[in-house]
Amino acid sequence: MKTTMFTRATVADAAQLLRNGELVAFPTETVYGLGADATNVTAVKKVYAAKGRPSDNPLIVTVADIDTVRRFADVTPVAERLMRKYWPGPLTIILNIIPGALDAAVTGGLPTAAFRCPDNAATRELIKLSGNPIVGPSANLSGKPSPTTAQHVLHDMDGRIAGILDDGPARVGVESTILDLSGDTPAILRPGYVDESMLAADLQTVNTDQHHVGANETPKAPGMKYKHYAPDAQVVIVDHQVDFPAAIKWAQADPRAFGVLATDQVLATVPAGVETYSLGTDLASATRDLFAGLRYFDLHPDISLVLAQGFDPEGLGAAYMNRINKSAGGEHFPVTAP
Template identity: 50%
Template sequence: MKPVFPDTNAIAHAADLLRQGRLVAFPTETVYGLGADASNPDAVAGIFKAKGRPTDHPLIVHIADIDSLADWASTVPDAALKLADRFWPGPLAIILNKKPEVPLAVTGGQQTVGLRIPDHPVALALLKSFGGGIAAPSANRFCRISPTQAAHVSEELGDAVDMILDGGACQVGVESTIIDLSGNRPRLLRPGHITTQEIEAVLQAELILPAANAVAIPAGVRTPGMMDVHYAPTTPAMRCPVEQLQEMLTTLIGNGKKIGLLSYQLDIAQTSQVRVLRSPEQAGDYAQRLYAALRELDSLQLDLILVEQPPQTELWRAINDRLSKATVAA
């Protein structure tokens, strides 16, 4: 499927396709989404089929405005309105208790629904033209590298999608932060561009964090991006502290291996055996380019991809979360 420029006619046609129960890939600020009419269980089933995604994995519903929260959530707590007012449109998904009429196909059989307003003009125009909620996980095969360019969607899903709107490269580059407000206390389910501190400052409350203890995410709760292996290239990939990279490279090269290196500190020359991609040193820029870099290295028929371990700080939390699922530790 060839991506199309998202002019007014293309947006209108995409909205018509969604009304027909068909699939449309579209850009958001985070990654490209594979969209379907969130109120149509048959259309939603098409997402799972195209991605090869288990049907018990919930989808995030994209909405056009804050008022639409009441169309999907049985109750909208003040905390949700505070977060929406501060961060929407933007890379934050909020989990709320769903209305009875919200299809279980969207929520993975759970009684909660994830909602967000994307911060991308094409996504917002599509939502306005469509006039309803669009369920949209990342537009890639299940557990593989998320797409941040329209070409990535075309390469991976081909004709499994009925239309691809090309809105350029995604500016954030990693999936949205997910906050669960369906219980008594706010809970971080997935880190993203919006940090824990920013959310806690708005809520004036401490988040329950996934790493805090073994029961941080209650048993049975499922949320996007929580597989042990996710966002992963087909080439084996390993993350490694910078102080170990040179020695590991020397050993691998000596064994005749072809290596891809994603590093922002180590100065390694490009050779016939080593393909080097330099990463930005700032977390925001690094995140924006991460998936495209992994895809490029994954396309080179290498034996191994080595990724320099980023700093273990809050600004890098989302990046480290994605790398922990896309790579193994050295």
């Protein structure tokens, strides 16, 4: 099919495609999502097909306002307080749903669903004009780095989806925090911009231990079970800046061609002739540009090893390290020989 690019001026045309049961990628402050009418099971199943996504990986329901959530779920007082504080914004909340309100294609067959209201006016208008909430997984091929620009989406999805709403690059660069409020104890299932310290003001206890999802278990949230964010090259995380000279020496002795994904301070020490991608000057820019950097090396098929800078896993660093660890398959320098 032809994939049409839309802008804020043509958002009504993009909404019509959603009403027709087609797929339209949309911008958020975190990454670009892949939208389909969340109440149209046929359309939802197209999302799995377009992404090559496992069918037991639940989808986030993306809304334009809190009242829409009430159509599908039990909005507790705690949930409403957090929604009013952080929405629109990079916080996804898992709630118990009204029985039968959402199809198993959206929930993975679970009695819960994840809801989010993005901080992007064009997307909220798209949802309002479409008349229903939309599912919103990242608009990339399953397992690949998430897209932070419309061009990233087009690279993965050209010919697979009907349209892309382009509203410029994402500001945050990693997916939203996922907070599970469906049980007795609130739990962060995926770290993001809204971190534990920010949530502490409204929640007495927050569980941050990442649950390992078994092979026969359906995950409550995206990113908990399957490999994510991986470029074709093997990523190796260098946890400390002082270790980069040794890591580069190790990579130079490896037969594979390598590149470096790091901040400008680190890149200033990289020998000439090595392919590099700048993550800017600090953790915030590194988080924003991480997925773009991983995609950059995918465009260089000759490079099969990437040394990537690590950060302390605190605050926003927890979100950065969660993504880069999954991209690397947990591989850190020094690498232990098999």
